[in-house]
Amino acid sequence: MGRHHHRPPKKNKKQLHLCCCLVYQLYCDSSLDMETLYTHGVWMAESLQQRTRSFENIWLVITHLGDPKAAFLLVFPFTYFISKRVGILVLWVAAISEWLNLVFKWMLFGERPFWWIGEHNVSAKVEQFSASCETGPGSPSGHAMVTAAVWWVVMSALARVLYAKTSSVLITAVPFLLYAALLLAVGLSRIFVLAHFPHQVVAGTITGLILGVVLGQTAPDGRPLLFFFRISFGLLLSAVLINVALQKMGINVLWSITLASKWCSRPEWIRLDTTPFSSLTRDCGALLGLGLAQRLRPGGWSLPLAPRALSLAISSMGLYHVHRLPLPVRPPMLFYCLFYVKFVLVPLLVMVLVPGVIQLFSNKRKKD
Numbered sequence: 370m371g372r373h374h375h376r377p378p379k380k381n382k383k384q385l386h387l388c389c390c391l392v393y394q395l396y397c398d399s400s401l402d403m404e405t406l407y408t409h410g411v412w413m414a415e416s417l418q419q420r421t422r423s424f425e426n427i428w429l430v431i432t433h434l435g436d437p438k439a440a441f442l443l444v445f446p447f448t449y450f451i452s453k454r455v456g457i458l459v460l461w462v463a464a465i466s467e468w469l470n471l472v473f474k475w476m477l478f479g480e481r482p483f484w485w486i487g488e489h490n491v492s493a494k495v496e497q498f499s500a501s502c503e504t505g506p507g508s509p510s511g512h513a514m515v516t517a518a519v520w521w522v523v524m525s526a527l528a529r530v531l532y533a534k535t536s537s538v539l540i541t542a543v544p545f546l547l548y549a550a551l552l553l554a555v556g557l558s559r560i561f562v563l564a565h566f567p568h569q570v571v572a573g574t575i576t577g578l579i580l581g582v583v584l585g586q587t588a589p590d591g592r593p594l595l596f597f598f599r600i601s602f603g604l605l606l607s608a609v610l611i612n613v614a615l616q617k618m619g620i621n622v623l624w625s626i627t628l629a630s631k632w633c634s635r636p637e638w639i640r641l642d643t644t645p646f647s648s649l650t651r652d653c654g655a656l657l658g659l660g661l662a663q664r665l666r667p668g669g670w671s672l673p674l675a676p677r678a679l680s681l682a683i684s685s686m687g688l689y690h691v692h693r694l695p696l697p698v699r700p701p702m703l704f705y706c707l708f709y710v711k712f713v714l715v716p717l718l719v720m721v722l723v724p725g726v727i728q729l730f731s732n733k734r735k736k737d
Contacts, residue, residue, distance in 0.1 A: 407485055410566030414482055415493045417561050428558045432500050435512040435555035437467045437648065440519045441655055441712065442688045446719045448523055450681040453669050455526045458588045459519055460659055460716060464652040466518040466580045468604050470511045470573070471648050475611060475622060479508025483563040484632035500562045502633035504626045505645045510565045510573035516555050517577025522585040524548040590663065597660020605653040641698050642708065650705045654712030661713070662720035670724040676731055680724045687718050 421428070433439065440463035449456025483501045486493055505511070524544040532541040556570040565573075589596070615622050626644065633639050641647060672680060691714060696707045 406568050407480060407482075407489075407566060408491070410560070410568065411482055411486060411491055411493050411495070413567055414560050414563055415495050417557065418495055421561065425561075428561045429498060429500060431554050432512065432558035432562055432564070435516045435558065437463065437470075437511055437515040438651065438692070440467075440515055441651065441715055442692055443685075444519055444523065445715070446681060446684045446688060449719055450677045450684075452526065454588050454590060455522065456719075457590050457659065458522045458526075458585055460655055461589050462518050462522050462581060462584045463515055464655050464659075465584055466515050466577060467511060467648055468608070468652045469576075469580065470509065470514045471505070471608065471645050471652075472611060473509055473576075474506040474511070474645065475615060477506065477508040478624075479506045479569055480566070481507040481564060481625075481629070482560075482566055484628040486563075487632040488628065495563055497634040497638075498562045499635075499638045501564055502629055502635075502638040502643070503564050504629040504639060504643050505648070506625045507565055508569045508572060509576055510556070510559055510570045511648070512559050512564075513552065513556050513570045513573030514577035514580070517552055517574045518581040518584065520548055520551055521578055521581030525581075525585065589659070591667070592660070592663070594660045594664040597656055597663075601653045601657035601660070604656070605649065608649050641701065641704055646705055647708055650709040651712045654709040655715055658713040658716035659720075662716040665717070666721045666725065669720055670728050672724055672728060672731075676724075676727045680727050683727070684719045684723045687723060688715060691715065691718065 434443075440459060445456055445460045445463070448459050480488075481503060482495075483497050485491070486495065524547065527544045528541045531537075531544065535541070552574050556567075556574060559565040559570055560567055612622055621627075630636075630639050691711060694711065696704050696711070698704050
């Protein structure tokens with residue numbers, strides 16, 4: 370696998386800055402009638418629930434597949450054992466895009482339908498689900514934003530392979546059609562479960578698409594460990610500083626958690642792993658883990674098809690158990706530290722530990 374030692378072009382940074390400014394101006398424009406957007410969004414959610422009630426389980430599956438953590442636990446290992454570069458890009462883009470989503474949410478103060486309905490005493494025949502009770506602000510949709518960014522990397526890579534093999538524009542267009550269908554399905558699922566208003570889904574999708582195009586051009590493979598260390602703790606520290614600055618300005622950064630706890634139908638649906646700081650520790654932990662994995666095994670393990678398939682299966686089972694590992698929720702700081710460590714382990718498990726063990730047993734078997 371080739372290594373890239375150069376830094377991303379400055380042009381990409383300018384495009385990313387323009388993207389951030391565009392979304393910020395869209396939501397902070399006082400001429401927008403937000404109450405009207407929220408009201409029509411509730412009507413759409415009500416209509417969607419009533420018309421597609423029989424597809425409830427499908428919507429819930431789709432919304433879970435669109436969860437940002439699915440990019441780390443499902444998409445990353447699957448793509449890594451097909452193409453190491455694409456897998457690394459998936460993890461990189463997922464972490465950066467979710468971190469930016471967190472910053473946008475802190476600054477844009479978006480409501481969520483399930484609590485906005487209660488706060489404004491809106492009469493609507495809607496139902497909440499366990500996926501409804503997200504505790505962070507609603508703008509823009511994290512599911513839509515991370516899904517759009519990550520799957521652009523995957524589908525564009527697939528399209529390039531198809532074009533190289535077939536030279537057919539029609540066949541090459543198939544991944545992008547699937548991409549559009551996936552974004553539509555994830556967006557509708559978030560509206561269905563009352564987690565987001567339609568305009569939040571649209572904003573997340575557009576922003577995620579731009580991030581996927583910009584960040585997906587350069588994979589951070591071959592970077593020194595110090596680069597990932599700085600990125601991980603730099604993003605962690607900057608998010609904490611933004612949080613502190615907002616509090617100094619008199620802004621209650623916990624306002625969304627208060628409303629979510631107040632209006633969620635079931636208290637057990639409010640979980641610490643859905644809070645903004647959980648997303649932050651997941652992203653920063655995964656980035657440090659990516660650096661450690663590349664330091665421990667530069668270039669990764671070179672395995673034939675069958676051992677790669679076995680590595681994928683074992684990695685998936687391992688990540689499932691890592692994800693299901695219960696963590697103490699008191700005190701919260703201990704939870705966040707352990708959550709950080711949990712996602713440091715994700716790249717190490719996929720890129721180093723499991724394929725290394727498979728390689729060891731394969732070599733031993735050949736010698737025998």
